[in-house]
């Protein structure tokens with residue numbers, strides 16, 4: 432049995448099955464087959480500039496302004512990243528899930544918009560994508576970052 436390649440329309444259908452028309456107000460981006468691998472496409476979604484890209488890991492949408500000094504993230508590079516590892520061991524991971532800012536090289540997750548390793552406090556907007564009937568759609572609403580449960584949050588100091 433042949434498996435579909437990561438990043439292909441068949442793989443997206445397998446991992447993100449769409450059962451019918453979306454209930455959200457997703458906006459049309461483009462035809463899936465018109466997307467060039469690892470090449471951002473700048474589109475206006477919900478009145479904001481959003482960078483949409485197809486990578487080996489899927490289709491993603493992020494806000495266009497870097498939270499560091501506002502570089503245009505549509506000029507960023509798609510990569511993976513090095514994960515923490517033992518001495519003399521090198522773990523390259525998350526290929527196709529990381530964007531590197533074109534100005535100062537901070538890395539961000541395409542899935543969540545968070546900076547890799549928490550290097551920056553700010554984050555990119557991340558938007559949900561649907562691939563339906565060969566077309567790509569983007570939600571105008573940002574994916575809400577996961578917050579730790581209340582008991583896991585650090586206690587506030589008096590005076591903060």
Ligand code: FES
Pocket residue numbers: 497498499500501502532533534535536537
């Ligand atoms: S503007 Fe993006 S890392 Fe500085």
